[in-house]
Amino acid sequence: VSVLYWRWRSPMQCHTLVIGGGIVGLAVAARLSRHGATVLVERHGTLLHETSGRNSGVVHAGIYYPDETLKTALCLAGATRIWDLHREGRVTAHHCGKWIVATDDAEVPALDAIHRRMMSRGIPSREVPLAEVATTEPLLRAVKVIESPRTGIVDAASLAAAYTADLEANDGLVALQTQVLGAEHLAGGTVRVHLDDGDSKTHIDAAAVVNCAGLSAHRVAALLQHDTVLQRVPPLHLWGGRYASCVGKAPVRRLVYPVPLPSLQGLGSHATIDLGGAVRFGPDAFYIGRASASADGPATVDPEECSYDIAATPGGESGFLDEMHEGVRRFLPSLPRERLVAGYMGIRPKLSGPTDGFKDFAIEREGNVVHCFGIESPGLTSSAGIADHVASLLF
Numbered sequence: 001v002s003v004l005y006w007r008w009r010s011p012m013q014c015h016t017l018v019i020g021g022g023i024v025g026l027a028v029a030a031r032l033s034r035h036g037a038t039v040l041v042e043r044h045g046t047l048l049h050e051t052s053g054r055n056s057g058v059v060h061a062g063i064y065y066p067d068e069t070l071k072t073a074l075c076l077a078g079a080t081r082i083w084d085l086h087r088e089g090r091v092t093a094h095h096c097g098k099w100i101v102a103t104d105d106a107e108v109p110a111l112d113a114i115h116r117r118m119m120s121r122g123i124p125s126r127e128v129p130l131a132e133v134a135t136t137e138p139l140l141r142a143v144k145v146i147e148s149p150r151t152g153i154v155d156a157a158s159l160a161a162a163y164t165a166d167l168e169a170n171d172g173l174v175a176l177q178t179q180v181l182g183a184e185h186l187a188g189g190t191v192r193v194h195l196d197d198g199d200s201k202t203h204i205d206a207a208a209v210v211n212c213a214g215l216s217a218h219r220v221a222a223l224l225q226h227d228t229v230l231q232r233v234p235p236l237h238l239w240g241g242r243y244a245s246c247v248g249k250a251p252v253r254r255l256v257y258p259v260p261l262p263s264l265q266g267l268g269s270h271a272t273i274d275l276g277g278a279v280r281f282g283p284d285a286f287y288i289g290r291a292s293a294s295a296d297g298p299a300t301v302d303p304e305e306c307s308y309d310i311a312a313t314p315g316g317e318s319g320f321l322d323e324m325h326e327g328v329r330r331f332l333p334s335l336p337r338e339r340l341v342a343g344y345m346g347i348r349p350k351l352s353g354p355t356d357g358f359k360d361f362a363i364e365r366e367g368n369v370v371h372c373f374g375i376e377s378p379g380l381t382s383s384a385g386i387a388d389h390v391a392s393l394l395f
Ligand SMILES: Cc1cc2nc3c(=O)[nH]c(=O)nc-3n(C[C@H](O)[C@H](O)[C@H](O)COP(=O)(O)OP(=O)(O)OC[C@H]3O[C@@H](n4cnc5c(N)ncnc54)[C@H](O)[C@@H]3O)c2cc1C
Pocket: 019, 020, 021, 022, 023, 024, 025, 026, 041, 042, 043, 044, 047, 048, 049, 050, 051, 052, 053, 054, 055, 056, 057, 058, 059, 060, 178, 179, 180, 181, 212, 213, 214, 215, 216, 217, 220, 240, 241, 242, 283, 345, 346, 347, 348, 349, 375, 376, 377, 378, 379, 380, 381, 382
């Protein structure tokens, strides 16, 4: 990713300041740079350092979430943009397709419901004949398979590079190692954002600010003194998602998902592939804790102190691999446990705790600031859709 390093000079001004150099912040900065001078600040020394660098890279087709939600609408819009960028040769992606699999008769009604939803949304789909399943994915056990040919995978770094290029083409800037410390709201609506660039403390005056701080979005809202917004949106809950890499010959050639869990806290043990065809299983979903205060009490975990070490997670490495193998055996019964090794993990910034149902993305405007809360999956796919939505709230 080409990044312009910029030494800060005070006093500085910009039209829009975007907080967070994940995929959503980059998409938003690229989009808003059409309206005026845009600066993106990221506290780490690299882009995609947090959740945007720890996911499956799947370009979802907008299948799973309820109608008339931001997750569905922005996923559909964002996926269209990613495939357009792919056609233009600006991002690396692969239309590998996804098979959603019922492994026994009890799962067929849920799979049929998913298929009906795909058809009602105009999402391309087909039932794969079992003879074709046996010849193209011989290791797979399934009683019924629905294909989503529009689902695929994308290299998040190439998508970030495309957004960064669009930002820079409009004279926008990315400032790394620059952390937001707080803000003042000046007369006339200008927001003065206080920053630490590692060497010195400074500030920048912005006509508009967008909080794309991912796991820290609730914290950044508090730093921007927007406690009223925090009272409107649900608290932040952290859910870990661990992957197991599959060593040896790839057992499948496409994305394979079992019928998802009713809670949608995770999509079940599924197989994803990377652009080289290597297979990994996961992510699973385990609850870490509440990361912002709520009526139930104060935060129980700090997103900035969380470990990404699978050995330190519930069950440790071998417990996790045993559990993942149990799930994978549902659809790949002959795959030995020894083929699974611990991979990496990511953390989902969810707005739902263990006893809550579905919660949508919460994208809220307060004054001249837009906050993006709960940008979990399908946030990578939705990034360009989120950017258009933020633009519609501001301009
Ligand atoms: C395990 C897992 C698998 C997933 N798989 C998929 C998938 O296959 N497809 C899909 O569409 N989505 C997927 N997602 C969701 C997707 O990864 C996220 O929705 C997306 O990456 C969120 O991007 P973001 O820019 O909002 O957040 P982040 O990537 O977390 O970026 C936020 C940035 O803000 C910065 N920041 C925070 N506070 C400050 C501050 N005070 N000052 C300056 N900078 C700050 C952070 O350093 C960070 O870099 C997955 C998520 C997980 C956890």
